[in-house]
Amino acid sequence: MKKRFGLEAHTHAGHFVAPSFALDLEPGFVAAARLQPSRRQVQSVGVREFPGGALAPSANRSNVVDDEVVRRAIGEVTDRVGNGGGRMGLLVPDVAARVALLQFETLPANQREAETLVLWKMREYLPYAPEEARLSFQVMGKQPGSIEILSVAVRGSVLAEYEALLEGINRGGPALVLPATVALLPLLPEEVGGQLLLHLFPGALTAVVMASNRVRYWRTRSLEGDAASNAEEVGREAARVLATCQDNLDVQVQNIWYCARPPAGAEVEEALAKALGRELCPLPADNVQASGLPPDQREAFDQFGMPFAGLVANLG
Amino acid sequence: MAMRITLNLSAAPSLRDRYALSWAVPTAIVGLAVLIILGRASLQEYRDYRGIQVQLVEVQTRTADLHNQEAALRRKFEDPVYRNLLRRAQFVNNLIEQRQLSLVEASARLAGLLPENAHLTALALTSPTKPGDDYMIRMGITARNEDAIETFINDLEDAPDFKDVSILNQGFEEQSSQPDQVSIICTARYLPGIDIETGKPSAEESTSNHKSDR
Numbered sequence: 324m325k326k327r328f329g330l331e332a333h334t335h336a337g338h339f340v341a342p343s344f345a346l347d348l349e350p351g352f353v354a355a356a357r358l359q360p361s362r363r364q365v366q367s368v369g370v371r372e373f374p375g376g377a378l379a380p381s382a383n384r385s386n387v388v389d390d391e392v393v394r395r396a397i398g399e400v401t402d403r404v405g406n407g408g409g410r411m412g413l414l415v416p417d418v419a420a421r422v423a424l425l426q427f428e429t430l431p432a433n434q435r436e437a438e439t440l441v442l443w444k445m446r447e448y449l450p451y452a453p454e455e456a457r458l459s460f461q462v463m464g465k466q467p468g469s470i471e472i473l474s475v476a477v478r479g480s481v482l483a484e485y486e487a488l489l490e491g492i493n494r495g496g497p498a499l500v501l502p503a504t505v506a507l508l509p510l511l512p513e514e515v516g517g518q519l520l521l522h523l524f525p526g527a528l529t530a531v532v533m534a535s536n537r538v539r540y541w542r543t544r545s546l547e548g549d550a551a552s553n554a555e556e557v558g559r560e561a562a563r564v565l566a567t568c569q570d571n572l573d574v575q576v577q578n579i580w581y582c583a584r585p586p587a588g589a590e591v592e593e594a595l596a597k598a599l600g601r602e603l604c605p606l607p608a609d610n611v612q613a614s615g616l617p618p619d620q621r622e623a624f625d626q627f628g629m630p631f632a633g634l635v636a637n638l639g
Numbered sequence: 640m641a642m643r644i645t646l647n648l649s650a651a652p653s654l655r656d657r658y659a660l661s662w663a664v665p666t667a668i669v670g671l672a673v674l675i676i677l678g679r680a681s682l683q684e685y686r687d688y689r690g691i692q693v694q695l696v697e698v699q700t701r702t703a704d705l706h707n708q709e710a711a712l713r714r715k716f717e718d719p720v721y722r723n724l725l726r727r728a729q730f731v732n733n734l735i736e737q738r739q740l741s742l743v744e745a746s747a748r749l750a751g752l753l754p755e756n757a758h759l760t761a762l763a764l765t766s767p768t769k770p771g772d773d774y775m776i777r778m779g780i781t782a783r784n785e786d787a788i789e790t791f792i793n794d795l796e797d798a799p800d801f802k803d804v805s806i807l808n809q810g811f812e813e814q815s816s817q818p819d820q821v822s823i824i825c826t827a828r829y830l831p832g833i834d835i836e837t838g839k840p841s842a843e844e845s846t847s848n849h850k851s852d853r
Contacts, residue, residue: 339645413649420648459646477648500648508642536642637644 340498341638342412344404346397347503347630348485349416350525351375352585353393354623355400356631357407363635364612368624369403371396375525380416382477383450387484394488401492412499413489414630417522417529417543419481420502423448424463424541425472441474451478463537473538475502499634504529506630507582508538509637510606516577517568521561521595521603523550523583528557530564534574540564550587557591558598565599582606584627608632740764740774740831749778752794757782760822764829773802773828781822788821799838801827 341360346353351374357367373396377389387393423445430437441460446453460474477500486496504522511518513536520531532540544560546553561579568574581603583591596603611632613624624631715721742764749759761779782788788809796804804827833839 339647340649457648457650459648461645473646475646475648482648497649501644501646505644505646508644511641513641533642538642636641 339637340410342497342499342634343409344401344406344493345412345414345499345631345634346401346489346497347414347627348378348393348397348488349503349584350378350380352525352627353396353400354584354627354631355397355404356624356628357404358631358635360635360638362612363610363638365616365624365628365631365635367404368613368616368620368628368631369400370623370627371400371403378416380418380526382419382421382481384481385484386416386419386481387488390488397488397492406492408493410498411489411493411496412501412634413485413497414501414503414506415477415482415485416524416527417502417504418527418545419485420475420477421445421448421450422502422505422541422543423474423476424538425460425474427470427472428468430462430470430472441472442476445474445476449476449478455479457482471537473541475505477502503584503630504531504543506633506637507531507606508533509633510608510629511580512607514577517574519561519565519568519576519579520606521579521581523557523581523587523591525549525585528560530561532564532568532572532574532576534572539572539574540568550583550591554587554591554594558594561595562598576601578604580604580606582629584629586626606632608636611635740766740829744831745774745776745829748798748800749776752791752798753780754782754787754790754794756784757787757791761824773830775826776801776829777807777824777826779822779824781820783821784819785821788823792823792825795825795827799835800830800833802830803828 342358343360344355344357346355352370352372354368354370356365356369358364359366373392374389377392378386379388380386425441425444427440427444431440438458438460442453442456442458445456445458449456455478456476457479458474458476460472463471463473465471482500485500489497503524504520507520507522508531511520511533515535517539518533520529520533522529522531527543527545529543530540531538542564546556550557565576565579568576579599579601581592581595582605592603606629608629613621613628613632616624716725742762745764746759746762749762753759757780759778760781761777763777765775765777767773780788780791782791792804792806795801804825807824807826809821809823
């Protein structure tokens with residue numbers, strides 16, 4: 324099958340593993356956390372900001388503009404938080420990845436054949452050759468004659484750039500690599516109605532709609548400039564997503580969860596609430612123990628650390 | 640229960656890969672050890688091979704020398720002087736083989752074996768039909784009594800130059816003037832060259848045969 328589709332060279336990705344140290348790289352900041360997955364505890368959190376231009380996320384182009392600046396920020400925040408030397412998780416900007424919801428009548432039982440088939444179907448979402456992609460997918464729902472897949476792909480060369488930034492910090496590379504918004508999904512409570520997650524971070528807004536614990540919609544919209552200058556555009560984009568879900572997906576959104584990293588300011592939140600006509604809810608992290616953090620780290624956790632909470636919450 | 644994600648874009652080594660990596664060094668060491676053992680064994684085999692090859696060369700050299708010697712001998716034997724000597728030797732051997740038996744000697748020998756009251760009435764000699772066979776003597780003996788015949792037969796059997804004595808017939812001449820007279824006809828193989836004292840071929844015969852062998 325691989326030969327038929329010309330996909331022999333793509334790299335196969337693994338399954339979720341719980342990291343004991345995680346780094347979240349976004350344009351303008353790098354956040355790090357030391358985690359204790361067995362206790363579902365965030366033990367330490369740190370953030371270092373750097374000029375936003377040093378990292379320019381893209382799905383098919385080089386992402387790291389100023390290698391030295393980003394490395395220095397990573398080194399500082401790692402020293403602050405403390406890398407225990409265990410498994411390392413890396414969260415990359417959503418813009419660097421492509422996420423797709425795919426539907427199949429059936430999937431091959433063999434994992435590699437299934438991966439090849441998913442990649443073949445995902446090729447139209449990728450701005451590069453499918454064989455250059457590193458792919459991971461998850462079955463969202465399975466019914467007779469219908470299998471729904473959440474698929475994530477990153478260009479191998481792009482991911483290699485991020486992994487190269489971690490040289491000297493972790494031997495053997497990161498054990499877990501995910502787009503940051505994927506790490507937020509375990510924080511969404513299970514409800515029958517639709518849940519809209521708005522993740523605003525430097526350079527983009529990702530909107531995810533979930534219903535009955537299944538991802539029904541995913542869209543990452545790039546933004547020029549900071550969040551405050553794009554408040555209206557962010558509001559329009561969120562409203563479009565809401566309308567699309569109600570009109571096309573027949574999903575009635577009950578809750579709108581909002582996560583802005585770094586905090587975007589009241590004007591953006593107000594613009595969103597006005598555009599959506601709903602009240603925005605902060606992401607709940609109740610089942611994650613972070614109360615033991617010092618005040619400065621607690622503030623960093625609240626402002627930047629929700630994906631880390633998601634990684635811990637994903638263990639159940 | 641909230642959604643659980645199973646996604647992971649990492650290509651970090653899996654547990655199986657790590658397991659394989661952890662075994663890579665011991666496997667490499669074992670492989671190296673096996674390689675060294677195989678190398679030593681191969682070296683030993685090579686040395687053995689070289690030794691056998693040297694021996695083979697020696698044998699081949701010796702064979703070649705023997706062939707040369709054989710060729711030299713053949714050339715030597717083809718020399719007219721040696722061919723003439725060979726012809727003469729063959730001639731002498733033929734003479735020895737064609738040597739005639741002296742019937743007088745045979746008669747005298749038989750007479751020596753006869754007791755006083757027995758005498759030779761018939762004698763016939765049969766030459767060997769093929770080389771290696773012996774002379775066959777057929778003789779008729781008449782004696783005054785059976786004891787004389789018995790004595791003669793015993794002496795004949797004990798004689799080293801007579802073998803395979805067999806009596807063809809025996810009769811009593813009742814109508815003769817001497818009623819107890821006994822006649823027999825017997826045969827025996829005669830070995831003329833045997834020394835009567837030692838039972839071995841006589842020195843003269845051995846010498847002549849030895850000469851003929853050359």
